[in-house]
Amino acid sequence: MVQLESIILYCLMQLNNERTIYSIYHLLKGKKSSQTIQDAHLFNLKKYFGIYDFLSRENFDQIIQMLQDQKLIQSCGLQQFRSTSEGELFLIKNPIPIDLNGWEFHQVTARFWARLSLLIQVASNLEYKETNYIPIQKDKDIHLWLKTVLKEMNVSKKDMGGKLYDELIACFAENSELDPSVLVYRLTGFNQIGLTSLQAAQKLKMDIFDYHLHFINILHFMIRKLGQEPELFPLLAHLHRALMQQNDLTQSSQKTWQLLTLGHSLETIAQIRQLKLSTIEDHLVEITLNFKDFSINEYVEPILQKEILHVSKLIASKQLKLIKDQVKQASYFQIRLVLAKYGG
Amino acid sequence: MELEDLLNKYFGYTAFKTGQKEVISALLNGENTLAMLPTGTGKSLCYQLPGYIFKGHILIISPLLSLMQDQVDQMKRFGEKRVVALNSFLTHIEKEQVLNVLNQYKFIFISPEMLQVPYIIKKLQSLSISLFVIDEAHCISQWGYDFRPDYSKLGEIRKSLCNPLTLALTATATVNVRQDIIQSLGLSKVTKVESTIDRPNIGFYVEEIADYRDKERRVLELVDRLPKPGIVYFSSKKAAEQMAELLSYQQNYRSSVYHGGLEQDSRILIQQQFIHNQLDVICATSAFGMGVNKENIRFVIHFHMPMQIESYLQEIGRAGRDGNPSIAILLYSPGDELLPIQLAEAELPSDQQLDWLFNRTDFAIRTNNRGFKLTNTLKELGGFSDVQWRIVEDLLNRPIQDTSSLQQIKEMLQDFTKKRLKAKKNNIFRMKQWIDTKFCRRQFILEYFNDRLITEVNPCCDRCGLDIRNYHSAEDRPQVELLEVTWMDYLRKLLTNSELSK
Ligand SMILES: [Zn+2]
Numbered sequence: 001m002v003q004l005e006s007i008i009l010y011c012l013m014q015l016n017n018e019r020t021i022y023s024i025y026h027l028l029k030g031k032k033s034s035q036t037i038q039d040a041h042l043f044n045l046k047k048y049f050g051i052y053d054f055l056s057r058e059n060f061d062q063i064i065q066m067l068q069d070q071k072l073i074q075s076c077g078l079q080q081f082r083s084t085s086e087g088e089l090f091l092i093k094n095p096i097p098i099d100l101n102g103w104e105f106h107q108v109t110a111r112f113w114a115r116l117s118l119l120i121q122v123a124s125n126l127e128y129k130e131t132n133y134i135p136i137q138k139d140k141d142i143h144l145w146l147k148t149v150l151k152e153m154n155v156s157k158k159d160m161g162g163k164l165y166d167e168l169i170a171c172f173a174e175n176s177e178l179d180p181s182v183l184v185y186r187l188t189g190f191n192q193i194g195l196t197s198l199q200a201a202q203k204l205k206m207d208i209f210d211y212h213l214h215f216i217n218i219l220h221f222m223i224r225k226l227g228q229e230p231e232l233f234p235l236l237a238h239l240h241r242a243l244m245q246q247n248d249l250t251q252s253s254q255k256t257w258q259l260l261t262l263g264h265s266l267e268t269i270a271q272i273r274q275l276k277l278s279t280i281e282d283h284l285v286e287i288t289l290n291f292k293d294f295s296i297n298e299y300v301e302p303i304l305q306k307e308i309l310h311v312s313k314l315i316a317s318k319q320l321k322l323i324k325d326q327v328k329q330a331s332y333f334q335i336r337l338v339l340a341k342y343g344g
Numbered sequence: 345m346e347l348e349d350l351l352n353k354y355f356g357y358t359a360f361k362t363g364q365k366e367v368i369s370a371l372l373n374g375e376n377t378l379a380m381l382p383t384g385t386g387k388s389l390c391y392q393l394p395g396y397i398f399k400g401h402i403l404i405i406s407p408l409l410s411l412m413q414d415q416v417d418q419m420k421r422f423g424e425k426r427v428v429a430l431n432s433f434l435t436h437i438e439k440e441q442v443l444n445v446l447n448q449y450k451f452i453f454i455s456p457e458m459l460q461v462p463y464i465i466k467k468l469q470s471l472s473i474s475l476f477v478i479d480e481a482h483c484i485s486q487w488g489y490d491f492r493p494d495y496s497k498l499g500e501i502r503k504s505l506c507n508p509l510t511l512a513l514t515a516t517a518t519v520n521v522r523q524d525i526i527q528s529l530g531l532s533k534v535t536k537v538e539s540t541i542d543r544p545n546i547g548f549y550v551e552e553i554a555d556y557r558d559k560e561r562r563v564l565e566l567v568d569r570l571p572k573p574g575i576v577y578f579s580s581k582k583a584a585e586q587m588a589e590l591l592s593y594q595q596n597y598r599s600s601v602y603h604g605g606l607e608q609d610s611r612i613l614i615q616q617q618f619i620h621n622q623l624d625v626i627c628a629t630s631a632f633g634m635g636v637n638k639e640n641i642r643f644v645i646h647f648h649m650p651m652q653i654e655s656y657l658q659e660i661g662r663a664g665r666d667g668n669p670s671i672a673i674l675l676y677s678p679g680d681e682l683l684p685i686q687l688a689e690a691e692l693p694s695d696q697q698l699d700w701l702f703n704r705t706d707f708a709i710r711t712n713n714r715g716f717k718l719t720n721t722l723k724e725l726g727g728f729s730d731v732q733w734r735i736v737e738d739l740l741n742r743p744i745q746d747t748s749s750l751q752q753i754k755e756m757l758q759d760f761t762k763k764r765l766k767a768k769k770n771n772i773f774r775m776k777q778w779i780d781t782k783f784c785r786r787q788f789i790l791e792y793f794n795d796r797l798i799t800e801v802n803p804c805c806d807r808c809g810l811d812i813r814n815y816h817s818a819e820d821r822p823q824v825e826l827l828e829v830t831w832m833d834y835l836r837k838l839l840t841n842s843e844l845s846k
Contacts, residue, residue, distance in 0.1 A: 124838045132421050136612050138413070140438070161839040168835060181831035189838035193617045196610040199600070202592075306720040316461055 001063055003210040006094045007048055008063065009072060012083045013091075014043040020079035025060045028052040030106050032295040038263035040103060050106030050293075051216050052209075059209075097217035099175070105220050107293050108243045112223055114142045115239050117187060117194070120164070122146060124189025127161030136188045149238045160235070167233045175221055179204075182214045256283035281333045288340040296341050300334040308338040347393070354396055355422070361386055363539035367511070368393055370535040371475065376510045378481070378525060379537045380517055380793075382661060387513050388415055391477045392424075395450055400474030403508075404453045407480050407492050409433060412453045414635035419451065426450040430458050443467055456494035459501050473508045478529070481512035482654070485524035486764070490654075493738035499530045515661070516541065516654040519794045540795055541657065545664045548785040548805035549673045549812055559675050563587060563645060564595060566673065571817040572597075572624040574643035577659055579683055581605055581629055583647060588627040598624045604631040633659060639666040643815075646674040651684045652771035653778060653792055669803075671815045674779065681776050688768040692761045693732045701726055701736070702754045716740045735761070784808050 011024045019039060026036040030050020040049045064081070067073045072087035083091075105112075118137040125133055135143070155163055172180045185203060188194040195203060201211035223240065230237035259269045266284065270277045288294050296305070304327070311326045323335050330338075347365060351357050360368075363381045367390040370377045381387055395402045406412040409431050416429045428442055428449040446452065446467055458464055478484070483492040502510065512525050526534050553559045563576060578584040581603040591599035600614045600623055617623045619638050626632060630650070641663045650656040656674075664670030693701075706717060718740065723733045739757055748756075774792065781788050785805035790797055803810040829837075 120838065127839060127841045134417065134421075134612070134616060136609070136616065138608065138612070161841070165836060165839040168839075169832070180835075184831040184835050187835070187838060188613070188616070191620060192834075192838060193613055193620050193622055196600075196613050198610070303721060310720050316463070 001066070001207055001209045002094045003096065003213045004052070004063060005067055005072070006091050006096050007213075008067065009083050009087050009091045010096060011043075011045055011048065012073060012081060013088075014045055015039075016043075017076060017080060017082055018043075021064060021081050022079060025055070025057065028055055028060075030102065030293070032293070033298055035263070037261050041262070046103035047100045049102040051100060051102040052212070053106070054212075055209075063209075097214060098177070099217045099221035099224065100213075101220045101224065105223050107291060108223065109216060109219050111142070112219055112239060112243060114139055115145060115243075116219075116222075118142055118146055119149075119239065121188045122150070123160050123164050124192075126157050128190035130190050133190075136194070149241075153235055153238060155235060164235055167236045171222060171225055171233060171236060174225060178218050178221060179214065180218065182211070183218050186215075252279075253283040253286045256280055257287055260284075260287070278333075281336075285333075285336050285340045288337055294341075296337045300330070300337055304330055304334065305338050305341075308335055309342055312339065350393060350396060351389075354393065355389065361389075363537050364389055366537045366539075370537065371509065371511060372397065374509060375535040376531045376533060377535045377537060378512045378514075378522060378531075380514055380522070380541070381537070381539055382515060382541045382543060387479070387515075388419075390513065391475060391511055392419070392451070394475060398474035400472035401447075401449070402451050402475045402477065403468065403473050403505075404451065404477040404479060405456055405459065405498065406453055407456060407483050407495065408634060409455060411479075411634045412455065416453055424451065427453070429453040430464070431455040432457065447471055456492065456498070460494065460497070465501065465504060468505060473505055476502055476505065476508040476510045478510070478512045478525075481514045481525050482517040482521050484512075484528045485517070485521040486767075491764070493735065496528060499528050502529055516657055516793070518654075518792065538795070540790075540798060541793055542786065542790060542795065542797065542801070543661060543664065544799070544801045545667055545669055546660060547669070547671045547803050547810050547815065549671055549810060550779055550785070550806055551673065551675055553675050553677050555677055559647060559677060560587065560590065562675060563647065564590060566643070566645060567591060567595070567597065567625055569816040570671065571642045571815075573618065573621065573638075573641055574625055574645065575632070575641060575659075575662065576625060576627050576645045576647055577632075577650070578627065578629055579648035579650075579687065584627040584629055587647070588625075591625055591627070598622065600626060602626050602628040602632040604629065630655060630659065633662050636662065637665075638662070640668070641665070641670065642668075643671050643673065646672075648683060649674065649676060649680050649772075649775055649779065651688065651768065651775070653775055653789060654771075656775065656778075657789065669815065671812070673812075676779050681772055684772045684775075685769060688765060688772065690729065691731050691768075692765055693728060693736055693757070695758055695761075697726050697728060697732070698736075698754060698757055698761075702750060735764075782807065 007028070008024055011027065012021075015023065023036065023039055026033070027040055027045055027049055028051060030036075030053055036049075040046045064073075067087075068075070068081075070086075070090075071084055072090050073081040073083055076082045114137050118135060121133075121136060125131070137143070153160070168180075172178060181204060182200070185200050186194045186197070197211065197215065198208060200215075201208045204211065206214070222236075223243070226233055226237050226240040230240065255273065256269055259272060264272065266277060266280050269275075270280045273280070284299070288296055300308075307327050308323060308330055311323050315322055315326070317323065320332050320335050324330065324332060327335070347368060348358070348360070351360060363379060364386060367377055367379045367381075371390075371394045379387070379390060381390075391402055391404060404415075406415070412429050412431060413433070416427050419427045426449050428446075428451070430439070430442060430452065432455065434442065442449075443464070447470075454464075478495075478498060480490070483490050483495045484498060485491060486496070502508070507530075510529060510531060512529065512531075514521075514525070517525065522536070551562070553562055567574070567576075576584075576587060578587070581601075584603055585601045588599045588601035591597045600617065602611065602614050606614070614623070614626070615632070615636060618626050619636065644660045644663045646656070646659070650659065660672035663672060701722065704722065706719075706722070718733075718737055722728075728736065736757070739760060740753070778785065778788050778792075784807050786801060786808075787797060802808075803814065806812075
């Protein structure tokens with residue numbers, strides 16, 4: 001867990017005793033609360049925002065305990081720690097991969113990987129002229145995306161595999177610090193099924209946490225590279241197209257989103273923008289619709305969310321009034337948010 | 345055209361497998377049909393082929409979402425595009441889109457819970473349905489091992505669709521369960537096609553082992569000696585994980601664990617790795633195997649005893665689909681039957697839970713004389729698992745007589761769970777009897793399903809003198825070649841076909 005330990009140490013140093021240890025946990029999980037978002041900005045930790053979405057509280061506590069046992073950190077108050085000089089040394093010896101960019105990419109990393117893995121599987125089977133195989137990606141949006149992209153790619157079916165290979169090699173070559181095996185053994189193609197993340201970690205003799213970090217790191221590197229220099233990678237650049245979804249928002253909602261990411265409350269945003277609170281609430285519904293990962297827990301208690309969903313299912317209706325009749329404690333805004341989030 | 349010609353035209357096969365032709369002929373004669381065919385004999389062909397003859401739609405009810413998706417994918421890969429799955433995987437918008445053009449789909453797969461939505465029933469009523477298919481029909485029977493409350497309403501639904509021609513499919517159903525299926529669906533005249541469930545190329549072998557540790561050792565030994573690939577089934581995720589690790593680290597086998605707790609991505613990859621011979625051994629829970637069409641599985645080992653003979657038969661039925669000799673081994677330690685009993689109890693709401701629920705004031709309010717307020721809060725506070733809660737919901741959402749008192753309703757629920765538990769315990773008892781039997785194990789299973797042994801099988805089972813050593817691999821274990829493929833070679837091989845001259 002060397003890499004994850006390094007990141008936690010680095011975050012601790014940046015936070016400078018001003019936050020509890022759990023603010024790091026929330027940061028790594030990418031919690032969309034104004035506090036966490038603000039922390040990421042204030043303490044310059046945006047790179048690590050949301051890069052460990054699968055980290056459990058239990059795992060995190062274990063790692064903190066291990067850091068303590070190794071005397072890399074020491075307690076300095078309730079749920080507060082500071083890095084020791086050994087900790088600083090440890091960080092120098094175990095530098096963090098440099099391409100991580102959680103703030104910009106955490107919402108699109110999974111989508112980018114899904115696109116890449118399906119593209120390679122399809123290209124590989126085309127190369128070997130095989131049509132009967134099971135796609136490893138089930139997400140229909142990704143299939144739809146690939147369908148469109150295949151039409152637009154200016155390449156014959158018989159050249160596609162070779163060209164993709166050349167582009168991937170060229171892309172990896174741009175960064176000598178990367179170890180492409182982290183990514184490549186995960187890929188599936190003709191008669192060759194890729195490894196799961198756990199299997200890849202075992203093969204490369206890493207623990208799953210460090211493996212994950214390197215995997216994310218290489219994906220973030222690719223996303224940046226393909227965005228910056230699409231002309232160098234005519235085929236791969238398609239992976240980047242419309243990857244960032246921000247543009248799906250209306251302009252006004254986008255402004256609200258920006259203010260939200262700065263940690264402002266809805267009321268403050270309404271004041272700043274001199275708009276009615278209900279308008280800001282409309283924006284929030286729109287944001288919820290557009291960002292799959294946007295958490296609404298801050299606006300609707302999870303228990304209430306469940307209740308609203310349950311009632312909506314039970315009466316087989318998405319009519320706000322009908323739901324409201326059954327869940328009196330919820331506001332219309334909350335019901336709309338829940339329906340937006342879970343597709344009703 | 346002869347049926348064989350159609351078979352060749354649409355599927356590229358030259359001959360039917362056991363039972364298929366009888367089922368299809370009965371359906372073409374307009375007879376409602378109950379088909380009991382062994383696993384791996386291509387049940388889906390029984391409705392797909394008539395689909396190319398009938399004018400109307402084929403409606404297929406299937407209880408398992410993943411299985412449904414597999415079937416749809418498979419039909420698509422074989423070139424049938426007019427197929428769709430209506431289930432909770434669809435987003436709201438997708439559902440709307442599909443429903444709008446529903447009449448363009450020839451084959452409509454649907455999950456039972458979707459059939460509870462009045463709007464969808466209305467949609468279906470506007471179609472002409474030529475064939476109503478119930479897959480895994482044993483789920484209808486309350487006394488079957490895999491009762492699904494949703495399934496008990498299929499009779500009503502069938503009626504509301506004007507009693508279309510019906511095909512009930514199952515791999516495993518005792519006589520009682522078969523009777524239940526017919527009654528519950530309201531089928532008056534039924535043609536039964538019951539091909540033998542015997543799989544003569546699979547040998548049975550039960551071994552009593554002192555304890556858990558010894559079992560682990562024995563599995564390692566067996567995996568060493570038996571030809572691979574194979575599956576080891578467990579009742580617990582944890583035990584499966586441990587064994588997979590032992591096999592990979594200690595023994596250097598290509599082994600992986602598979603259970604419902606893994607992410608979907610990983611599940612797909614591991615299943616595919618197994619199918620593509622990249623794994624020697626899968627350590628799995630019963631979540632593994634549905635939709636896995638792999639011909640050359642040589643052994644199925646049960647580390648724990650299954651909860652009933654039906655699922656045991658289904659799980660070992662994954663071995664030897666290619667017809668070559670294969671072995672089903674069950675390892676038993678004294679007291680093993682306690683685990684399935686615990687699992688069975690945990691699947692049903694307890695008396696204490698029901699008492700608690702019926703004492704809640706926020707539950708007892710009955711609106712419009714029927715229906716209870718069943719909130720998730722109640723579920724969580726009462727500590728109900730998903731399975732338990734589904735049973736409560738389903739029983740309380742049935743029409744209840746206005747006059748029944750709370751007490752009567754509670755007794756109805758408790759009575760139901762008592763009967764279910766009894767049925768489950770009885771199933772476990774029969775499984776245990778099979779383990780203990782001094783006579784032929786094959787005979788026992790066949791009698792359980794009222795089936796008869798047609799030709800004598802040899803080797804048959806440990807009771808008939810089967811010698812496990814005859815199943816040992818002839819060759820020594822091939823040296824594991826540690827030829828590492830570099831990532832660059834791996835990528836090159838994926839994307840460039842060197843055998844093609846360009
Ligand atoms: Zn026998």
